[in-house]
């Protein structure tokens with residue numbers, strides 16, 4: 703099943719990204735480090751007409767560190783600059799600045815060769831809802847924010863924030879809409895709260911999370927919820943978790959919905975430890 707909604711405001715957001723892409727030198731695509739592929743929108747390169755894209759794997763504090771390193775080298779091997787960041791603690795920002803400078807260097811060189819003025823590199827941030835675009839923008843801008851004012855000749859009201867000498871950031875991130883290719887990706891997006899709560903059943907999403915943990919990090923599951931074992935089916939484990947937590951309905955049956963919501967909240971806050979949901983293409987069957 704392919705889920706695809708495309709409300710009108712998303713069309714507007716798309717058009718804004720297209721327009722803004724015309725006046726930037728590169729795009730920083732913020733993705734969630736726990737699912738760097740599932741939170742990528744494959745239409746972005748087309749939308750920004752081939753402008754260089756640097757991927758920032760944000761919320762790296764919640765992802766498995768080793769997996770993040772592997773994803774970064776995977777992107778780099780495919781010619782895409784990629785950097786890990788934790789926007790809440792400001793980690794990874796110097797790497798982002800270095801990546802921007804690396805991408806801009808050839809363009810600056812060409813301008814110099816033509817004896818033209820090298821103006822600051824201009825960047826736009828884009829990404830799916832809730833991946834941390836605003837947090838990343840704020841942490842990158844930090845106290846150094848200097849609004850350089852609307853730029854004459856381009857769309858009125860567009861504001862640039864000077865990050866440092868030679869780098870300017872568009873003040874409003876572009877919101878991309880997820881392209882949901884299959885159920886599993888949709889479930890991951892629900893788990894990461896990228897898609898709205900109403901789009902998926904909490905119980906199904908929690909069972910998916912439990913099955914991922916069961917196969918990849920069983921100790922996480924067992925320790926967090928003090929399970930006797932992790933042999934059962936995800937639904938049975940969910941019920942066991944609810945029982946241990948004392949989430950009962952009248953009549954004594956476990957409140958599976960409440961349990962599911964508690965498990966999802968645990969995951970989203972990092973209470974289950976660091977976990978990466980996506981797998982690299984060469985790991986999918988392992």
Ligand SMILES: Nc1nc2c(ncn2[C@@H]2O[C@H](COP(=O)(O)OP(=O)(O)OP(=O)(O)O)[C@@H](O)[C@H]2O)c(=O)[nH]1
Pocket residue numbers: 760761762763764787788789790791829830831832833834835836837838877
């Ligand atoms: N742990 C952690 N949480 C983060 C990080 N970056 C952002 N968050 C949290 O993720 C949530 C979403 O962050 P935002 O910056 O609002 O995300 P956004 O992409 O601008 O969201 P939209 O406005 O919905 O498009 C917030 O609760 C942030 O505190 C990070 O690096 N690590």
